[in-house]
Amino acid sequence: MTPLAKLLEAALFSSGHPVPLDELRALDPDASAAAVAMALDELREHYDTGGHGVELVEIAGGWQILTRPEFTETIERVQLAVRPQRLSSAALETLAIIAYRQPIGRAEIEEIRGVAVGSMLRTLLERGLIDVVGRAEGLGRPMLYGTTPAFLEQFALRHLGELPRADELAVALRSEPRAL
Amino acid sequence: MTPLAKLLEAALFSSGHPVPLDELRALDPDASAAAVAMALDELREHYDTGGHGVELVEIAGGWQILTRPEFTETIERVQLAVRPQRLSSAALETLAIIAYRQPIGRAEIEEIRGVAVGSMLRTLLERGLIDVVGRAEGLGRPMLYGTTPAFLEQFALRHLGELPRADELAVALRSEPRAL
Amino acid sequence: MIDTAELIEAPFVIELEQFSGPLDLLLTLIRDERVEITDIPIARICEQFLARIHSLGLSDAAEYLEMAARLLRIKVQMLLPRHGSGDEWEDPRAELVRRLLEYQQMREVVDLLERRGDDRRERLGRGVTLIEPVRPTRPLSLALPELLAAVDRVLRMARKPVLHDIVPRALDVDGAIETIRALLHLRATARFSDIVSAGAEPWRILSALLALLELARRGELRVRQRRPFGTMDIARDTAGEAA
Numbered sequence: 001m002t003p004l005a006k007l008l009e010a011a012l013f014s015s016g017h018p019v020p021l022d023e024l025r026a027l028d029p030d031a032s033a034a035a036v037a038m039a040l041d042e043l044r045e046h047y048d049t050g051g052h053g054v055e056l057v058e059i060a061g062g063w064q065i066l067t068r069p070e071f072t073e074t075i076e077r078v079q080l081a082v083r084p085q086r087l088s089s090a091a092l093e094t095l096a097i098i099a100y101r102q103p104i105g106r107a108e109i110e111e112i113r114g115v116a117v118g119s120m121l122r123t124l125l126e127r128g129l130i131d132v133v134g135r136a137e138g139l140g141r142p143m144l145y146g147t148t149p150a151f152l153e154q155f156a157l158r159h160l161g162e163l164p165r166a167d168e169l170a171v172a173l174r175s176e177p178r179a180l
Numbered sequence: 181m182t183p184l185a186k187l188l189e190a191a192l193f194s195s196g197h198p199v200p201l202d203e204l205r206a207l208d209p210d211a212s213a214a215a216v217a218m219a220l221d222e223l224r225e226h227y228d229t230g231g232h233g234v235e236l237v238e239i240a241g242g243w244q245i246l247t248r249p250e251f252t253e254t255i256e257r258v259q260l261a262v263r264p265q266r267l268s269s270a271a272l273e274t275l276a277i278i279a280y281r282q283p284i285g286r287a288e289i290e291e292i293r294g295v296a297v298g299s300m301l302r303t304l305l306e307r308g309l310i311d312v313v314g315r316a317e318g319l320g321r322p323m324l325y326g327t328t329p330a331f332l333e334q335f336a337l338r339h340l341g342e343l344p345r346a347d348e349l350a351v352a353l354r355s356e357p358r359a360l
Numbered sequence: 361m362i363d364t365a366e367l368i369e370a371p372f373v374i375e376l377e378q379f380s381g382p383l384d385l386l387l388t389l390i391r392d393e394r395v396e397i398t399d400i401p402i403a404r405i406c407e408q409f410l411a412r413i414h415s416l417g418l419s420d421a422a423e424y425l426e427m428a429a430r431l432l433r434i435k436v437q438m439l440l441p442r443h444g445s446g447d448e449w450e451d452p453r454a455e456l457v458r459r460l461l462e463y464q465q466m467r468e469v470v471d472l473l474e475r476r477g478d479d480r481r482e483r484l485g486r487g488v489t490l491i492e493p494v495r496p497t498r499p500l501s502l503a504l505p506e507l508l509a510a511v512d513r514v515l516r517m518a519r520k521p522v523l524h525d526i527v528p529r530a531l532d533v534d535g536a537i538e539t540i541r542a543l544l545h546l547r548a549t550a551r552f553s554d555i556v557s558a559g560a561e562p563w564r565i566l567s568a569l570l571a572l573l574e575l576a577r578r579g580e581l582r583v584r585q586r587r588p589f590g591t592m593d594i595a596r597d598t599a600g601e602a603a
Contacts, residue, residue, distance in 0.1 A: 001231045010233030010251035013193075014261040016487030026258045050230075051181045053190030071190035078191075078206045084501035088328065089312040090305040092502075092510035100511065112514065114299065115306045127500060155504045164508065196486045237483070246483035255484060263481045269470060270380040272477075276469035292462060295381035295423045312513070319565060323513070335473055336480040349468050 001046060004031055004039040009065070012043075018062030087123070094120040095129060099151070099163060103133050103144035121145065129154065181226060184211055184219040189245075192223075198242035198333055240332035241339060264334070274300050275309060275331065279343060283313045283324035301325065309334065378416065382427035383463040385412060390460070397460050400453055402438055406431040430456065536564075536571035544581060544596045552592040 011027055025036050044056040054065050094117055097109055109117050124130045133146035187207055205216050224236040234245050255261050274297055277289050289297050304310045313326035379385040389408050418424045437452035543550050556568045575581045584593045
């Protein structure tokens with residue numbers, strides 16, 4: 001492949017969204033529009049004729065490398081079948097705060113945790129355990145997070161009221177063995 | 181490329197993290213472990229010799245496709261992707277101690293580093309680089325920490341055994357300070 | 361659709377200080393002076409350490425002050441006449457040397473991690489955003505006791521008692537003081553295990569400890585431990601009583 005095609009491949013791979021043509025052109029100010037178009041053609045043909053598992057497609061005014069549709073079903077099946085994932089203890093603690101304090105904003109969670117929780121919120125959103133449930137008043141109208149039906153399902157709860165009440169927590173936690 | 185190599189490429193391309201080997205093997209239940217290893221070799225060689233912008237790397241007990249280093253600066257300049265921040269040397273010190281001494285409690289880490297590490301531990305927990313792996317005996321049952329797969333991922337380690345053994349380091353701890 | 365902009369990471373741990381701790385500073389001084397870790401000219405290094413923490417504005421940092429005090433103590437011990445023959449003399453620097461060697465070894469690992477981390481950062485992974493069509497995700501291994509254990513950890517780790525409304529039990533130092541006084545009224549001596557039963561909850565243990573310290577401070581009792589981590593013997597302080 002030409003150097004420009006290699007650069008485009010790396011750029012498209014590392015970007016999470018379709019990249020518009022003008023952004024691709026900004027990668028190499030010396031390359032003409034025609035050269036970029038040619039390199040994209042080269043990349044697409046390489047994927048199509050070389051027998052690759054991915055393809056180059058034009059979506060929503062931009063370019064993106066996507067998995068070929070014939071493989072997606074297999075990949076999804078395997079993802080569902082592999083051993084269950086675990087949440088990190090930090091993610092669980094963030095989830096616990098949201099469960100008991102919902103609706104709650106990011107700043108308030110960070111106040112309690114004492115660190116930035118952006119990546120944790122992202123993990124929990126991706127897992128569908130929390131969702132944006134509203135916006136607070138005030139500057140920037142920050143998003144408020146709350147738990148989802150998937151959260152209840154995960155813990156086999158019928159409703160949030162089934163979580164131990166705050167003052168019952170001591171009893172619920174006592175099942176953990178303690179040692180001197 | 182062989183059909184198995186194509187399938188592996190599709191799965192590896194669709195993931196932002198290393199795909200564990202057992203997950204790659206589960207993609208085609210009919211393929212032997214040797215066949216999967218061969219297909220991975222085929223894919224890696226294809227990227228290396230075919231002049232691609234990406235490469236195949238073995239990390240954290242799995243495989244991951246990453247861009248080649250020569251394109252990173254350019255891609256970052258046009259803001260299609262950003263490199264993660266470097267860790268401070270205080271954070272690296274804490275990680276190094278946990279990696280070698282896990283499971284380890286906070287007091288022991290502070291003993292070695294000579295500084296308080298409470299907020300550092302919270303940050304590393306939030307970043308998913310360490311996790312609570314157990315509780316020690318004794319008053320208050322202090323939490324014990326260990327490294328996570330994300331730690332291996334961030335430092336491109338295949339497994340913890342890739343770190344030098346303690347006695348391979350220039351300063352070997354076993355040698356007692358000589359009597360004066 | 362989720363606005364990912366709000367979730368973009370805050371910059372992570374920026375290096376604010378030149379040294380990551382007192383051992384780092386000490387090791388740098390030793391390297392600059394080109395002296396052996398195992399044979400530190402303690403008076404000179406101590407002097408430089410004090411000068412550096414002063415010039416770096418670290419004189420208020422507890423961990424640097426603690427190290428300064430340790431160096432001064434070793435310096436004094438080095439000046440004391442040596443008892444016994446050479447073999448029996450224990451070098452006052454020995455513990456510091458052990459810690460420095462351990463720390464230096466760890467710094468070697470840090471250098472290695474730094475190289476590996478930089479190398480990895482030079483390569484970009486596949487960009488994945490929340491805007492992409494949501495795929496069925498892997499099953500999650502997670503049950504209610506784990507969530508409740510997380511609540512417990514939050515309560516322990518919270519910097520401020522922001523969740524105090526669900527703290528299961530506050531400390532009861534006054535109650536523990538009454539218990540200990542009552543016990544010492546009946547008996548002249550007691551053991552810690554007489555006050556706190558095995559398997560007691562942490563708040564009880566902590567309350568009893570604080571109560572003991574408070575009573576010892578008031579001169580009502582004496583606490584003695586024959587060896588580290590051994591049982592604590594508690595005795596009524598008759599002198600204190602008489603006063």
